[in-house]
Amino acid sequence: MTGTPDRPSLRERLRALPVFGADLPGLDVDAAPEEPSTLFVGWLDEAIGAGLPAPHAATLSTADASGRVDARTLILKDVDGDGWVFATRADSPKGVALAQNPHAALTFFWREHGRQVRVRGPVVPLGPEASAADFLARSDFSRATALAGPQSAPLASPDAYRTAWDAALAQVRAQPGLVLDAWASYALEPTSVEFWASSPDGQTRLRYTASTEAGTATPHPWTKELLWP
C-alpha cells in the first residue's frame, strides 16, 4: 500500500523500526566454552538476570512425514544431560509430527541482548515418569487446560471450552495426583547449536557441531566454527 506524509506505507514503517538496542553484550569467541550447553545456559542466565521477558520461550520447528513444516512457541523446561527439555501433549500436531519425524529445531531470541540461538537435532520422548513429574509440577490452571480437550482440535464454541475447562479444574482439584496420559516430556538432543550475536562491530556466528563415530550415536567432543553472517 502506498503511504502518505501522515501515514507512511507499511514497508516504510517496517524499514524505520529499530531491531536492537544499545550496549549489546556480543559473543566473545575466544572465551567460548567447549560445551554449547554451557554457553547456552550462560546466555539464558544473563537474559533471566536482566529481566528479559519470557527468556525461556522458544520456537519449536517440526516437519511431518511428508516434509510439511510447522512452528510454534513453547517453554523450555530444562537443559540437562538429556538435552533441551520441553513438554506438550503427545497427541497434539507437534507431538504427531515428532512421532513421524523426530528431527526438530528450537530457536531462542533475546532481542534486548541482540542474541539468537538455534538448537537442531533429533527429539526423544523422556518417558512416563518424567512426563508425569512435569505434569504434576504444573499449576492447577495449566493442568486443567491440558486436560480439558484435545490440543489444536477444532472447538465448537467458547462455551464448550469453558464447560470442559471448569470440569477439568474440578477434576484436577479432586484428584491432585491425576496425570494426563497424553502429556509428554521430550528432549531435543542437539547435533548442532548455533550462537548469533549482534554488536556494534557487526554480527558473530559460532556453530558447535557434534561429531559422531560412524555407525554409533556416541557423541564426540564438539567442533566449533565461525560462520559468515
Ligand SMILES: Cc1cc2nc3c(=O)[nH]c(=O)nc-3n(C[C@H](O)[C@H](O)[C@H](O)COP(=O)(O)O)c2cc1C
Ligand atoms: C509463550 C508461549 C508459551 C507456550 N508454551 C507451551 C508449552 O510449553 N507447551 C505447549 O504444548 N504449548 C505451549 N504454547 C502453545 C503453543 O504455541 C501451541 O499453540 C500449542 O502447543 C499447539 O501447537 P500444535 O498445534 O503445533 O501442536 C505456548 C504458547 C506461547 C505463546
